[in-house]
Amino acid sequence: MAEKLxxxxxxEGLREEMQxxxxxxxxxxxxxxYGGAFGVTRGLIDEFGxxxxxxxxxxxxxxxxxxxxxxxxxxxxxxxxxxxxFLTLAMDQLINQGAKIRYMFGGKAKVPMVVRAPMGSGTGAxxxxxxxxxxxxxxxxxxxxxxxxxxxxVKGLIKAAIRDDNPVVFAEHKLLYRVKGxxxxxxxxxxxxxxxxxxxxxxxxxxxxxxxxxRALEAAKELEKEGIDVEVIDPRTLKxxxxxxxxxxxxxxxxxxxxxxxxxxxxxxxxVAAGIAGSEAFDYLDAPVKRLAGLDIPIPYNPNxxxxxVPQVENIVEAVRELLR
Amino acid sequence: MDxxxxxxxxxxxxxxxIRRFELEVDRLFKANMIWGTCHLSxxxxxxxxxxxxxxxxxxxxxxxxxxxxxxIAKGGRLPQMFAExxxxxxxxxxxxxxxxxxxxxxxxxxGANGIVGGGVPIATGAALASKMKKDGKVTLCFFGDxxxxxxxxxxxxxxxxxxxxxxxxxxxNNLYGMSVAFSRSTAVKNxxxxxxxxxxxxxxxxxxxxxxxxxxxxxxxxxxxRGEGPSLIEAKTYRWLGHxxxxxxxxxxxxxxxxxxxxxxxxxxxxxxxxxxxxxxxxLDRIEKEVEREIQDAIEYAKNSPEPSLEDIADGVYA
Ligand SMILES: Cc1ncc(C[n+]2csc(CCOP(=O)(O)OP(=O)(O)O)c2C)c(N)n1
Numbered sequence: 257m258a259e260k261l262x263x264x265x266x267x268e269g270l271r272e273e274m275q276x277x278x279x280x281x282x283x284x285x286x287x288x289x290y291g292g293a294f295g296v297t298r299g300l301i302d303e304f305g306x307x308x309x310x311x312x313x314x315x316x317x318x319x320x321x322x323x324x325x326x327x328x329x330x331x332x333x334x335x336x337x338x339x340x341x342f343l344t345l346a347m348d349q350l351i352n353q354g355a356k357i358r359y360m361f362g363g364k365a366k367v368p369m370v371v372r373a374p375m376g377s378g379t380g381a382x383x384x385x386x387x388x389x390x391x392x393x394x395x396x397x398x399x400x401x402x403x404x405x406x407x408x409x410v411k412g413l414i415k416a417a418i419r420d421d422n423p424v425v426f427a428e429h430k431l432l433y434r435v436k437g438x439x440x441x442x443x444x445x446x447x448x449x450x451x452x453x454x455x456x457x458x459x460x461x462x463x464x465x466x467x468x469x470x471r472a473l474e475a476a477k478e479l480e481k482e483g484i485d486v487e488v489i490d491p492r493t494l495k496x497x498x499x500x501x502x503x504x505x506x507x508x509x510x511x512x513x514x515x516x517x518x519x520x521x522x523x524x525x526x527x528v529a530a531g532i533a534g535s536e537a538f539d540y541l542d543a544p545v546k547r548l549a550g551l552d553i554p555i556p557y558n559p560n561x562x563x564x565x566v567p568q569v570e571n572i573v574e575a576v577r578e579l580l581r
Numbered sequence: 582m583d584x585x586x587x588x589x590x591x592x593x594x595x596x597x598x599i600r601r602f603e604l605e606v607d608r609l610f611k612a613n614m615i616w617g618t619c620h621l622s623x624x625x626x627x628x629x630x631x632x633x634x635x636x637x638x639x640x641x642x643x644x645x646x647x648x649x650x651x652x653i654a655k656g657g658r659l660p661q662m663f664a665e666x667x668x669x670x671x672x673x674x675x676x677x678x679x680x681x682x683x684x685x686x687x688x689x690x691x692g693a694n695g696i697v698g699g700g701v702p703i704a705t706g707a708a709l710a711s712k713m714k715k716d717g718k719v720t721l722c723f724f725g726d727x728x729x730x731x732x733x734x735x736x737x738x739x740x741x742x743x744x745x746x747x748x749x750x751x752x753x754n755n756l757y758g759m760s761v762a763f764s765r766s767t768a769v770k771n772x773x774x775x776x777x778x779x780x781x782x783x784x785x786x787x788x789x790x791x792x793x794x795x796x797x798x799x800x801x802x803x804x805x806x807r808g809e810g811p812s813l814i815e816a817k818t819y820r821w822l823g824h825x826x827x828x829x830x831x832x833x834x835x836x837x838x839x840x841x842x843x844x845x846x847x848x849x850x851x852x853x854x855x856x857x858x859x860x861x862x863x864x865l866d867r868i869e870k871e872v873e874r875e876i877q878d879a880i881e882y883a884k885n886s887p888e889p890s891l892e893d894i895a896d897g898v899y900a
Contacts, residue, residue, distance in 0.1 A: 289760060289832050290831070290832060313730035317732050341696075345731075379618075381618060385695055554898070556889075557668055
């Protein structure tokens, strides 16, 4: 198996699906010759031409709305929104249109589309270019939400998202683009709605998503030196959410820490916590469920403040120690 | 019209200040002293300065992601601007905003904006407030050619015209929205053509000619102040540098960039001022030297300023 960057694995997934299925196409701002703000679509225009790698004007609502319309009419559009933050401009088309159409039409229509966007802080882009809020979309029936953390996952999950017959919000963390990992060359698809045990352990379960998986794994390595054996569960998709895998892990370890990149209040971690509390795993808990998440503030520009605004490896290590104390 | 020597020299100084400020920002960025990204307006100085010269001090502006020039022309202070870019507590946004979010309420600058088109309804709302309060102020709304394809642009212009709001929409058309050429993003030949759809005057001006921009904007500002409603002005100009710090410039040719560099608004104005005997070379040199000193002092100030403290991280989330 070859080591690949997350960004290259993602592009490979897009390319393979475009080769496999003529109805798959890309649209978004600066995705052609520029290759996207982060380079995800670099080179695809040379292979598939301007007809399938479409540069749009700066019109987010139209981009997402057109994806809805094209999907409804038999195509499989993948819309790129340059920064996750700008999805707010397209909320109506995504939430009131894309998410609802199938049900409103009595299940007689399909909206097979993907909206991809890079989220997250850590690049100094400040409050309007640094947000993570995938949980917001998981709130709305009709949408699926994917938050892939590794190169292997991102390729398998983008393929699943493209093949899925529902609108899927695909949230990439921009700090993950440069992360390397093993990616097989052959075609593989990972199911939406299946969590992954990223590390097996006995003493405590960490449920982490997106960039926080990488930080949780680093924290686990630290904690191993102290004899603490951490299990790391990556839900991979927030909707559908695989509570079964999480509950089974908590039953085994008796302790759980949930780590999110998003601001704490009303975040998806609360959903996971409630799922645990309401399950048979509750009887196995040796300590209260603990959450670590972003502060309830807009992401600040200054690098020290910015770093402090979301959980870092040392915060995870400390939180685990507290839970085991 | 009414351009005094003093005002003309002010315009020269401000353009020079903007140029020098941004070249220093570029340098500090490359020296890893500035974090994140920033968007420079080198080559576009005449639009910012000419337009703002047509305002009164307590008129308001909204700005864009490429907003350093607007901020400086509106009276923004260089030390606080550098301090913001260096992420310091003494910066305009206490180190929380950075390049894309500098605002200076005191000088009527309602803020740069990270969202393309985000400032357009805000300017319209500020103009609505002026109309309600009868305070006689006009709001000047800067936006790029890319922003003219956002839905909110159309919604705002319609309302402003309908309600005759005291606002001037000024498009800085630098021919590209990131990598997408204007002709590939916009169905009409000129942004100003869109004025017809909203029943307001639409004017095109050479955005590299500071006095031409001044005169066109002045006319629109007077109209707005008389209660006759908004105008749409399109200044044709060019950005010399990449879109932001991570632009390989693959979508335009060296020749094109070179050609526009020949149309440098600052060199051109300098020539005009000397030819028309409004200023001597020595006077202009003196202005440049003064600006140079101010810039270096401002950088020193920023470098010596404290970082924000972690304890205050949540300050300002709520009033
Ligand atoms: C809503 C939104 N979409 C996309 C972007 C990314 N972006 C920032 S600047 C820019 C190009 C803007 O072009 P234009 O309005 O012409 O201004 P210019 O950069 O040319 O000064 C883009 C696409 C953004 N910041 N906000």
